[in-house]
Amino acid sequence: MKVLSLLIIALLAMPSAQAWATGQVINRILVKINNNIITQYDLDEKLQPILDQIKDRELSAAEQEQLKALRKRALVDMVNDILIQQEVELYGIAITDEDVEKEIDRIKQERELDDDAFEAAVAQDGLTVDEFRERLKQMMEKQEIVGHKVNKKVLVTDSEIEAEYEARKDQYSLDKTVEVALLLLPVDVSAVEVRTRIADGEMTFAEAVAKYSVGPAVDSGGSLGEMKYADLAEEWRQALVGVPEDGVSDPLTIQGQQALLSPLKISEDALVPLEDVRDDLFQQLMQKKREQAFTEYFDxxxxxxxxxxMDESMKPDDGE
Structure with missing residues (x-):
């Protein structure tokens, strides 16, 4: 929960510069919402931190238009808040002071804040601790009503998770990997001859490693472990092109010595297992469904x- 940047971040609107320049205080009803109202004073009070920043500025015509649009957006948000609060009252949802304090303690612990650091963080948002408590309480009430009206109706099934996994396979594909075995030959042994003997079945690659190799991993058949193709040196990648599992590459030179490579295991289309991402997919699908359900409920x-x-000029645009 992003609580320390709570509701002030999007304080979006401001009154006309002329009204503030003349010091006028207008308190008229802007909106009626069932049995509640929003007045000019209510809107200005919400926007006070922003208003304080612009009251001495001379705004251009373009800025005035932007402020008008922002002001309308702020009023829409206030209307939405009242609608939710009416639902909170309708369903008798009550958040106690103890509930709020527990949430504050959780925030402090999560962010490793002592009392002084917490108070300083709240002050950065232009709030006192008491104001923060009140806004946190309102937010917790909204979460409760959302839980009551929305979350209990949202389900995510295993088949939906599996379908989402299939749809996102490109996101979960792993880089092509190969387990490479290396046979590094001494100067007196022909790489072409050894390759021919392996290809003809006279000996396995591991047996050739045990007999001839002067390189690493002799005891494990020359296996250097699993590697990403992208991490291989260019000459190694070229040597392995077209070579099947347990096959043998054409000779190449490594550190001045003749060598052979064998791809012991090739993983072309490896994917992150579904079980490794199931919880993440569940949370993402749940959040998406909650948002959709809340939108439908709120509409x-x-x-x-x-x-x-009451003022047609403050009426929101379609879709808001």
């Missing part, structure tokens, strides 16, 4: 509410 809530904008 119905707005449709059933009586919302009257």
């Amino acid at each position: 119905q809530l707005k449709e059933s509410a009586v919302i009257i904008y």
Whole structure:
């Protein structure tokens, strides 16, 4: 929960510069929401931190238009907040002071903040600790109503997780890997001759390593372990092109000596196992469904509410 940057970050709107330049205080009803109202004073109070920053500025015509749009957005947010609060009251949801303090303690612990550091962090958002408590309480109430009306109705099935995994296979594909065995030959042994003997079945690659190799991993058949193709040296990649598992490459020179390579195991289309990402997919699908369900619930809530904008110029655009 991103609580230390709570509701002030998006304080979005401001009144006209002219009203503030003249020091006028206008308190008129802007919106009626069922049995509640929002006044000019309410809107200005919410936006006070921003208003304080611009009241001495001379704004251009373009800035005035931007502020008007932001102001409308802020009013929409306030209307939405009231609709949720009405639902909180309707369902008798109550967040106690103890609940709030427990959440604050959790935040402090999660962010490793002592009391002074917490108070300083809250102050950076322009809030006192008491104001923060009140806003946190409101947010927790909203979470409760969302849980009551939305979360209990959201389910994610195993088949949905599996379908999402299939749809995202490109995201879960691993780099092509190969387990490479190296046979590094002494100067008096012909790489071509040894390769021919292995190819004809006279000896296995591991037996050739045990008999001839002056390189590493002699006891394990020359195996250097699994590597990403992308991490191999260019001459190694070229030597392995077209060579099947347990096959033998054409001779190549490594550190001045003749050598042979054998791809003991090739993983072309390896994927991160479903079980390794199941929980992440579940959380992502759950969040997506919750957002969709909340949007549907909130659209119905707005449709059933009586919302009257007293000033048509403050009415939100379609879709808001």
